[in-house]
Amino acid sequence: MKYRNVIPEKLWFILVGLAGLIAGSIIISTFNRSNYNPLLCTRVVDSNPTTNQLNAILHYATSKITPQQSNQEIRVSFDVLQLLSPCNFLVFGLGFDSQMWSAFNPRGTTLFLEEDPKWVQTVLKDASFLHAHTVTYRTQLQEADDLMKSYRNVPSCLPANAYVNGNTECKLALTNLPDEVYDKEWDLIMIDAPKGYFAEAPGRMAAIWSAAVMARNRKGPGVTHVFLHDVDRKVEKMFAMEFLCKKYLVKAVGRLWHFEIPSMANVSSSVISGNSFC
Ligand SMILES: C[S@@+](CC[C@H](N)C(=O)[O-])C[C@H]1O[C@@H](n2cnc3c(N)ncnc32)[C@H](O)[C@@H]1O
Numbered sequence: 321m322k323y324r325n326v327i328p329e330k331l332w333f334i335l336v337g338l339a340g341l342i343a344g345s346i347i348i349s350t351f352n353r354s355n356y357n358p359l360l361c362t363r364v365v366d367s368n369p370t371t372n373q374l375n376a377i378l379h380y381a382t383s384k385i386t387p388q389q390s391n392q393e394i395r396v397s398f399d400v401l402q403l404l405s406p407c408n409f410l411v412f413g414l415g416f417d418s419q420m421w422s423a424f425n426p427r428g429t430t431l432f433l434e435e436d437p438k439w440v441q442t443v444l445k446d447a448s449f450l451h452a453h454t455v456t457y458r459t460q461l462q463e464a465d466d467l468m469k470s471y472r473n474v475p476s477c478l479p480a481n482a483y484v485n486g487n488t489e490c491k492l493a494l495t496n497l498p499d500e501v502y503d504k505e506w507d508l509i510m511i512d513a514p515k516g517y518f519a520e521a522p523g524r525m526a527a528i529w530s531a532a533v534m535a536r537n538r539k540g541p542g543v544t545h546v547f548l549h550d551v552d553r554k555v556e557k558m559f560a561m562e563f564l565c566k567k568y569l570v571k572a573v574g575r576l577w578h579f580e581i582p583s584m585a586n587v588s589s590s591v592i593s594g595n596s597f598c
Contacts, residue, residue: 414439
């Protein structure tokens with residue numbers, strides 16, 4: 321009888337042990353997936369290269385064309401991505417830099433908005449893994465001065481009431497973007513498009529206003545990092561000073577400005593100063 325009782329007891333221990341092992345491995349793999357180790361209280365970074373990163377290495381190693389931003393300019397957003405990635409990164413414009421931006425944000429979301437459908441096809445032909453949408457703009461560069469003068473007469477363009485999605489009254493609001501852009505909160509926004517170097521080009525007025533409004537309406541913690549390229553041009557400078565604000569400018573390198581825009585989501589609209597974004 322004694323002998324008979326020992327076997328079930330052993331079996332019971334083995335079963336409990338196995339169950340513990342299985343439960344333990346499920347818990348560990350769950351926390352690994354969420355990049356968070358509760359025992360260490362730190363983010364566990366998966367250092368394996370992603371397919372996008374490997375594709376980017378192959379691409380730049382075999383290409384004679386390099387991105388337009390200089391090394392020092394690129395380093396400004398690179399440094400922020402090193403701290404925040406994986407994160408949500410919205411990039412205005414597709415170009416020779418697109419694979420690089422995507423590779424700097426492994427396991428994050430990097431979304432490109434491009435005005436020229438033919439250029440989208442050209443870029444995606446060799447990099448179909450990039451996440452890009454074609455967007456249309458309602459402005460032209462030649463309207464920049466009028467837009468700057470008249471936006472104050474449109475209540476939904478003003479800081480206390482400003483919103484992007486569906487704000488057709490305000491010509492500076494980008495109302496034709498895919499839902500994904502409105503549904504996500506963007507940690508970084510890079511404005512290096514649309515084209516702004518001839519009168520009929522869309523200009524960056526609406527991209528700048530919309531980035532400012534998305535940043536101010538952010539519900540989550542932290543600031544929104546907005547990078548604006550080509551600030552040697554009059555329109556970029558003027559709209560940045562009006563909507564992204566000198567007081568939020570944290571870095572200026574070459575032709576690139578970096579702003580850190582705080583959220584105004586919890587600030588009462590009566591407190592938001594009059595008609596000024598700054
Ligand atoms: C200032 S460029 C952006 C360039 C990008 N930062 C780069 O390093 O390549 C802005 C816009 O120019 C257009 N563009 C840039 N390169 C182009 C090309 N090679 N052919 C056609 N359009 C181009 C695209 O519409 C793009 O969104």
